[in-house]
Amino acid sequence: MNRELTKKLAQRLRNRELKRPLRIMEVCGTHTVQFFKTGVKNLFPDGLELIDGPGCPVCVTENSYLDLAIETAGKYNAIVTTFGDMIKVPSSYSSLAREKARGMDIRIVYSPMDALNIAENNPGRETIFLSVGFETTAPAEAVTILEAMKRNLKNFSVLSGNKVTPPAVRALLEAGETKIDGFILPGHVSSIIGRAPWEFISEEFRLPGVISGFNSMDLVTGVITLLDLIEQGETETVNGYREAVREEGNRSAIGIIEKVYDRSDALWRGLGRIPMSGLEIKDTYSAFDTEKKLPAQAPPAVEHGGCRCGDLLRGLIIPPQCPLFGKTCTPENAVGPCMVSSEGPCSAYYRYGGGI
Amino acid sequence: MCLAIPMEIIKVNDTTAVALLKGVETEVNSMMTPGLKVGDKVLVHAGFIIEKLDPKAAEEIEKAWREYDEILERNEARGM
Amino acid sequence: MKEILAGHGSGGRLMNDMIEGTIRNILGPRSIQLDDSAVIESVTGKIAFTTDSYTVTPLFFPGGDIGSLAVNGTVNDLAVMGAEPKYLSCSLIIEEGFTFTELERVLLSMKKAADHAGVSIVTGDTKVVPKGGADRIFINTSGIGIFRGPLLRGEIKPGDRIISSGTLGDHGITVMSMRNGLEFSSDVRSDCAPLNRMIKAVAEKYPHAVKFMRDATRGGAASVLNEIVKDRNFSALVYEEKVPVKDEVAGICSLLGLDPLYVANEGKVILICDESYAEGIVSAMRTFEEGSSAEIIGTVEDKNPGKVYLETFIGGRRILPLLTEEQLPRIC
Numbered sequence: 143m144n145r146e147l148t149k150k151l152a153q154r155l156r157n158r159e160l161k162r163p164l165r166i167m168e169v170c171g172t173h174t175v176q177f178f179k180t181g182v183k184n185l186f187p188d189g190l191e192l193i194d195g196p197g198c199p200v201c202v203t204e205n206s207y208l209d210l211a212i213e214t215a216g217k218y219n220a221i222v223t224t225f226g227d228m229i230k231v232p233s234s235y236s237s238l239a240r241e242k243a244r245g246m247d248i249r250i251v252y253s254p255m256d257a258l259n260i261a262e263n264n265p266g267r268e269t270i271f272l273s274v275g276f277e278t279t280a281p282a283e284a285v286t287i288l289e290a291m292k293r294n295l296k297n298f299s300v301l302s303g304n305k306v307t308p309p310a311v312r313a314l315l316e317a318g319e320t321k322i323d324g325f326i327l328p329g330h331v332s333s334i335i336g337r338a339p340w341e342f343i344s345e346e347f348r349l350p351g352v353i354s355g356f357n358s359m360d361l362v363t364g365v366i367t368l369l370d371l372i373e374q375g376e377t378e379t380v381n382g383y384r385e386a387v388r389e390e391g392n393r394s395a396i397g398i399i400e401k402v403y404d405r406s407d408a409l410w411r412g413l414g415r416i417p418m419s420g421l422e423i424k425d426t427y428s429a430f431d432t433e434k435k436l437p438a439q440a441p442p443a444v445e446h447g448g449c450r451c452g453d454l455l456r457g458l459i460i461p462p463q464c465p466l467f468g469k470t471c472t473p474e475n476a477v478g479p480c481m482v483s484s485e486g487p488c489s490a491y492y493r494y495g496g497g498i
Numbered sequence: 499m500c501l502a503i504p505m506e507i508i509k510v511n512d513t514t515a516v517a518l519l520k521g522v523e524t525e526v527n528s529m530m531t532p533g534l535k536v537g538d539k540v541l542v543h544a545g546f547i548i549e550k551l552d553p554k555a556a557e558e559i560e561k562a563w564r565e566y567d568e569i570l571e572r573n574e575a576r577g578m
Numbered sequence: 579m580k581e582i583l584a585g586h587g588s589g590g591r592l593m594n595d596m597i598e599g600t601i602r603n604i605l606g607p608r609s610i611q612l613d614d615s616a617v618i619e620s621v622t623g624k625i626a627f628t629t630d631s632y633t634v635t636p637l638f639f640p641g642g643d644i645g646s647l648a649v650n651g652t653v654n655d656l657a658v659m660g661a662e663p664k665y666l667s668c669s670l671i672i673e674e675g676f677t678f679t680e681l682e683r684v685l686l687s688m689k690k691a692a693d694h695a696g697v698s699i700v701t702g703d704t705k706v707v708p709k710g711g712a713d714r715i716f717i718n719t720s721g722i723g724i725f726r727g728p729l730l731r732g733e734i735k736p737g738d739r740i741i742s743s744g745t746l747g748d749h750g751i752t753v754m755s756m757r758n759g760l761e762f763s764s765d766v767r768s769d770c771a772p773l774n775r776m777i778k779a780v781a782e783k784y785p786h787a788v789k790f791m792r793d794a795t796r797g798g799a800a801s802v803l804n805e806i807v808k809d810r811n812f813s814a815l816v817y818e819e820k821v822p823v824k825d826e827v828a829g830i831c832s833l834l835g836l837d838p839l840y841v842a843n844e845g846k847v848i849l850i851c852d853e854s855y856a857e858g859i860v861s862a863m864r865t866f867e868e869g870s871s872a873e874i875i876g877t878v879e880d881k882n883p884g885k886v887y888l889e890t891f892i893g894g895r896r897i898l899p900l901l902t903e904e905q906l907p908r909i910c
Contacts, residue, residue: 144560144564147560147563147564147567150567151528151567154567154570168501171500172500172501190500201508208539225544229506252544252545253544253545253546254525254544255527255545256545259556276500277542278500278502278548279500279543279544281530281546281548282543282545282546282548284529285527285546286518287527328500329499329500330500330502330541330543330548333502333541333548333549334548334549359560359563363563365561382559384552384555384556385551385552385553385555385556385559386549386552386561387549388549392530392531392548392549394529394530395548396532398529398530421503429528472507
């Protein structure tokens with residue numbers, strides 16, 4: 143990253159005069175956080191609003207997923223392995239953090255492969271890996287299943303909550319509830335799937351989009367490109383992150399996903415059931431599919447009263463517009479996942495957004 | 499959930515590789531990027547290489563933005 | 579391997595053998611008084627008195643262990659007030675089954691750290707708890723320090739400078755990498771060190787310049803700054819580009835999604851002083867190894883009172899909030 147050039151372009155963004163107020167949407171939790179952390183959001187010109195879409199995998203995961211994870215782990219006295227992001231997310235009746243305090247064996251891993259090693263080192267017990275993530279993470283989780291098969295591990299399984307992002311963006315646009323002038327598209331999801339799967343935004347919905355990376359230069363130039371497209375009336379889907387995103391994506395990674403998973407309908411918080419937006423472990427690998435291997439029935443999921451995470455993930459509101467935000471819902475005592483996930487929009491606004 | 503970090507490959511094994519960032523070495527899974535070579539720049543996410551980086555594209559993008567900035571600067575100088 | 583048994587805490591012969599043969603033998607005959615209290619020669623004037631309990635996983639890590647941590651942590655708590663650390667207590671809570679080899683290693687490390695810092699361990703206690711009742715060993719140390727110069731506290735005003743005595747995040751990143759079984763081969767090590775000599779030198783050279791100083795342990799530098807500005811009529815602005823972070827630490831932080839400003843240190847202070855003394859204090863710190871990477875990292879401002887914020891290199895600003903708990907490695 144060229145820091146001098148980034149500084150100059152950031153000043154250009156700050157000094158830009160918009161012809162009319164604009165609303166742009168990002169659909170990646172890492173973008174949510176990075177726009178704050180780099181200070182780029184603080185340099186937005188007057189009239190430019192950034193809204194957060196369904197880009198945080200933890201946030202879009204329905205309560206029923208964690209309910210099932212906790213129920214299954216309890217029933218089979220299993221070790222639960224998870225990314226740190228999930229640990230404090232409230233389920234219908236509890237959270238992993240609370241279960242850990244009550245004695246459930248919950249371990250944070252950095253890589254799904256670490257979960258595999260935990261299973262190998264605890265041969266007498268089941269180890270469940272909570273697989274939540276978008277296209278960026280799915281191939282790593284798929285490789286882990288393949289590796290578990292290769293090592294012939296009998297005590298390892300994966301609870302798949304994996305989702306794919308373009309169908310969610312489509313669902314959002316089809317619902318047409320919120321006015322969006324253009325998209326900042328997720329860089330690392332696109333490293334896997336490529337640019338082409340986003341073209342429907344331009345072709346069917348006549349909106350521009352820019353695939354963007356995550357450092358200050360990427361964010362500043364991504365927003366400038368998007369503003370230029372919007373103001374010139376262009377509706378292209380531009381790859382602004384060519385160093386990491388190929389037109390056709392990473393074919394090997396896509397091949398690995400397709401080898402292990404089938405597409406299925408999936409439940410998204412706020413968006414409901416979206417056709418072909420989930421990744422379900424293929425029957426060939428059902429020995430490693432927690433749902434098939436360790437059947438369990440969680441009590442009916444309940445939503446948390448007053449929580450507007452769903453509206454937020456549809457782009458209808460920004461966090462401070464939720465009546466619970468910062469009052470009954472804080473990171474210490476979160477009502478919804480958007481406040482507790484490290485990349486949740488509410489958490490980002492609460493942490494970094496205080497007026498300065 | 500998509501934090502991925504650029505690193506440089508310093509050793510290539512069968513399905514793994516050793517990647518370097520600011521003096522930190524870590525073993526990463528390389529199954530998504532066949533044909534990996536020492537010196538390649540890659541993106542690492544959750545212990546996996548998810549894609550090879552294209553340094554040439556990065557240079558081109560930077561050059562394009564430098565030109566963008568220069569054009570605007572010239573226009574401003576001309577009072578446009 | 580010889581292990582500590584429940585009987586070692588029973589007050590009988592096993593316990594006496596352990597105290598005589600291991601603890602007093604290593605820490606020195608004055609370390610655990612045989613009578614009910616240690617008797618200290620009378621001290622005049624103000625004293626500082628502090629206590630802290632130490633628990634760390636893993637017990638041993640590059641750059642230190644629970645023993646050196648327990649001594650240096652308490653020494654630093656005294657030193658940042660302006661007191662000269664003199665006497666420590668050492669209270670051990672040991673889980674049944676902990677090995678004598680490990681205990682000896684911890685005690686030797688405490689002895690070495692105490693000698694290095696110039697403090698005496700004058701009293702102590704040992705308890706053995708059943709398996710599962712503690713995580714191997716917990717150590718509590720209390721400390722007494724004597725004021726020979728002024729209390730290092732003063733009225734903080736907008737325009738004052740914020741100094742970090744060196745690179746941030748070294749200790750936390752070292753233990754977090756080990757704790758999470760992360761295999762990073764790099765020479766990252768804990769910064770665990772006594773800071774009393776460096777602080778004394780600064781205080782002697784600039785007797786009334788220091789308005790506040792605190793060691794940036796749990797919660798890191800950002801948490802210390804939040805404690806300083808809380809409910810006050812000023813704010814703290816940190817310049818991202820000025821924050822000293824070792825390359826390796828920055829690398830691991832980016833891999834784990836952590837912010838070095840929130841990672842624990844065990845040998846660094848955050849100091850606030852009048853602008854006119856800032857350069858001098860940084861130069862004085864830099865003459866010590868433990869202060870060799872000292873930097874002015876920010877300014878006290880009157881805008882947005884009660885808040886800590888960061889200016890990024892592109893000139894954008896954001897809040898550095900008080901986090902509710904320790905950061906976890908994340909992939910988001």
